[in-house]
Amino acid sequence: MTSREYGQFCGLARALEIVGERWTVLIVRNLLAGPQRFTDLRKGLPAIPTNILSARLKQLEQEGVATRRALAHPERAVVYELTDHGRDLEPALVALGRWGARTMGGPRPGELVTAEGVAMSFRTAFRPEAASGVSVGYEVRLAEFTLHAQVDDGRLTVGRGPHPAPDLVIERLAGQPVRDLMSGARTVDDVLRDGSVRVEGDRALFERFAELFRF
Structure with missing residues (x-):
């Protein structure tokens, strides 16, 4: 059993093994808005270390939640986007966000208000x-x-x-x-x-x- 595994034959445990590590759900949240470059994700999550973002994206790709795609000329950039399997997470994220919103007042000291965070509030x-x-x-x-x-x-x-x-x-x-x-x-x-x-x-x-x- 790896460090990410719970050793429980349970759908919730399996879901947490895939998206339960720190930052992963917020990466999925940001990708719900559409394809994003690595630099876009860094801009939307400025506190995440670059190596952690790379590791989380790799894990999401391995689990079939996200995929990479090369843009055509003239962009010549690589973007990350959710697969259909990944987009199936949206109702769960919406429900979790609604639950969390009930405990929130205004932003706490040091908290950033981001476009992706506000878009999630709309959802x-x-x-x-x-x-x-x-x-x-x-x-x-x-x-x-x-x-x-x-x-x-x-x-x-x-x-x-x-x-x-x-x-x-x-x-x-x-x-x-x-x-x-x-x-x-x-x-x-x-x-x-x-x-x-x-x-x-x-x-x-x-x-x-x-x-x-x-x-």
């Missing part, structure tokens, strides 16, 4: 039952990055970068207004009144946002 807070028959695109501008979120009849697509044709733009001006909305700590009226957020578009779509994304 964990999304309420598909409230999105039946809904089609709406959001662009969320934070200080360091911009995210896009597209909702189509109960399904969510979220990623880094602007939305090509947003129905509503949400711009954070101060504090953590988006997270406060998701947690129910503040209302749409609250964040608009105190100036912590600015919106471009129909206010009703902002209210819909607060209904669609709630921990």
Whole structure:
């Protein structure tokens, strides 16, 4: 039995042998956003040592969770991406993220707010039952990055970068207004009144946002 093995004939034990080591789940989280170069993963996880990132990626490849692909000219870069087997982890990560979000307030000293972390918050807070028959695109501008979120009849697509044709733009001006909305700590009226957020578009779509994304 290797150091990673639990010696238990159990699906959960097997899953932890594959993704239970430190940083592995966050690497999978970042790859949920799409293919990434090694440097992209380092940027999204700045505290991970380079040798640990290399080791975790190698393990994910060996387990069939992720794969490498060479981009065509002119990029000539190698990207890592999840396999179908790897993408099957998304519901488990969403459930785990939702569970963890209930214990969170604001960022602790030294904690970074990353695009991948906020994108995961969108996935964990999304309420598909409230999105039946809904089609709406959001662009969320934070200080360091911009995210896009597209909702189509109960399904969510979220990623880094602007939305090509947003129905509503949400711009954070101060504090953590988006997270406060998701947690129910503040209302749409609250964040608009105190100036912590600015919106471009129909206010009703902002209210819909607060209904669609709630921990």
